[in-house]
Amino acid sequence: MWMAEGLIQSDGARKRPEDIGEDYFQDLLWMSFFQDAGDTDGSGISAYKMLDVIHDLAKFVAGKESVIVDQGLPSDNLAQTRHASVIFDFRSPNIPEALFDANHLRTLIFFPGVAIIKELPTIAKMLNLRHLNVTRCESLCTMSSIFAEIYRRLGCSSSSRTKCEALSYLSSIPGRSNQLQTLPTIMVGGFLDLMFLGQLNLHGELLIRHLENVLKSDDARNANLVRKDNLDH
Structure with a gap:
């Protein structure tokens, strides 16, 4: 997300932007902007939460640029919204149509529990979108063509760290799939x-x-995992 917003500045040491962002995060963690919440969902991935006072300050500074959609539509006008987080439950499984009127939306995050979503037919029309998080959306198989369009426009760095298992669309985009750097599952x-x-x-x-x-044994050999030095072994 920080990369999408242009907040990651190169340090001239040939570090990947993702690694520089990790350094930023560790600094903020050390300064107690965040605190370790542990493995909250059994996924094996550590979660972090923002201290209440920092969260309140961040909301105040963000103003109308950031909204959380929970249990219905946000009441404010979305014309100035740049970042939206969507929290679903079984009573409101659909994406609020008002979100698609946010023409300047750059970040769209769906929180865990949205596996019931089957399609996002208008998401490819969000021309300013730079970061899409669909973590734990195992049921997005019907979105392959939509993801392909987003992938062509953005590259997969903006939607990395997803556990969405409908990944067949990647192999249909020649020369682009090598941009994907994080694939937990x-x-x-x-x-x-x-x-x-x-x-x-x-x-x-x-x-x-x-x-x-x-x-076929050739498939395993061509996966070439032994030569992927950046994978954790």
Whole structure:
């Protein structure tokens, strides 16, 4: 998200922007802007929360540029909104149409629990969108063409760290999938084979599920995981 907003400045040391952003975050954590909340959902990924006083200050400074959509539509005009977080439950599973009137929206985050969403047919029309987070949206298989359009426009760095397992759209975009750097989980099978990993420059952790679907030893060899030095081993 910080990269999408142009907040990551190169330090001239050939560090990846993601690594510089991690340094920023660790500094903020050290200064107690954030605190470690542990593994809150059993995913194995550490969560962090902002101190209440810092959160209140951030909301005040953000003003109308940032909204949280929870249990219905936001009451304010969305013309100035640049960042939106959407919290779903089973009583309000649909994306508020008012969000798509936010022409300057740059960040769109769906919080865990939105696996019931089947499609976002108008998201590709959000021309200013720079960061899309669909973490834990395992049911987004019908979004492949939409993701492809967003991917062509943005590259996958803006929607990395997603656990969405409908990833077949990536292999259909020549020369672009190597921009994906973080992929916590991948399911082998269907339109996605293990060989697909060979073209990715992945960092961090990777969980591969359904290895029983690997039919050819060449697929495993071409995945070339042993040479991916940036993966955690």
